[in-house]
Amino acid sequence: MNIIEKTYKWNGKLSNRKSTNRIILHHAESKSCTADDIHSWHLANGWAGIGYHFFVRKDGTIYRGRPENVIGSHAKGSNSDSIGICFEGSYMTETMGQTQINAGRELVAYLKKKYGISKVQKHKDVCSTNCPGTNFPFDAIVNGTVATAPAPAATKPSQSTSSNSRPTGTYEVTASDLSVRTGPGTNYRRKTHNELTKDGQKHDKDKDGCLERGTRVTVYEWKNGWARTPSGWLSGDYLRKV
Structure with missing residues (x-):
């Protein structure tokens, strides 16, 4: 698993987390955004910067957010002992693709093993919110198996059609x-x-x-x-x- 490291300019001092007992999952509530976008949004909230520890994009890329050993700012009242993971997308209206599910599944499994924990929650389990959305594939990410993304649906063949059935x-x-x-x-x-x-x-x-x-x-x-x-x-x- 490849985690892309990011350098952020923090607004103030970050405090180390004393314990890690759970993982809390979120959606960005934006159909398309980057880790830098979230950092900017959270700075605008008056926070130190991006509040999540990891950000999983729709293409399966995983970015580092807040340093893993510090207290996050992602679930009020539950930050002191948790790691926050945010997924690009708005899963009240969207459906998550298999590529992103696979990446999230791998990251959650890695963190559970690293910290010897099993507790994974949705943001709405600990706060009054609908995050990460009614369409968020929680069970597939937390309990499922990594699947292979399906091939695109077949199209009518033409001179420019490749062997994978989409036109070049x-x-x-x-x-x-x-x-x-x-x-x-x-x-x-x-x-x-x-x-x-x-x-x-x-x-x-x-x-x-x-x-x-x-x-x-x-x-x-x-x-x-x-x-x-x-x-x-x-x-x-x-x-x-x-």
Whole structure:
């Protein structure tokens, strides 16, 4: 499992957590956002910064939030002994994709083993809120098994159709920050900024190996829902044919 480290500018001092007895799960209540977005939102709340310890994006990428050993700011009255995990998305209205479920499942299992704990809760279990949403796949993440993301539905074959039944050609990135990977899946590492093509680097202004929303890419082939482009492999969940 790859956890991407982030550097944040904190507003004030962070306090160490004395015990870790549970994990609390949240949704961002935003269909598309980044860890930096959440950090900005939480700073605007007057907090030290991002209150979650981990942030799981829809493409399965896991980002570090608040340092793991400090007290979070994610569940009032329950922060002192818990680790907070937030999932990109708004799961009152959305349905979580298997790629994100798998990443969350792996992270929760890792933390349970690391701290010798079994208690995992929803935010609404400890606070008056609907977070993480009625569609949030809690059981699949906490008790389920990691599954393989299903291949895209078949399309009518054409001259530009690949063996994975989606057309090749030009696509537009719909996610706010889409990871470029070395292979077709989240088990492959994310590329660095310098590994992208020159054109790809122009659309990676924060130099984190991700393409910005609106970037147009050429898809040469499809494999298990992933698209091979000049810069690398992209999740097809966040590509729109143009």
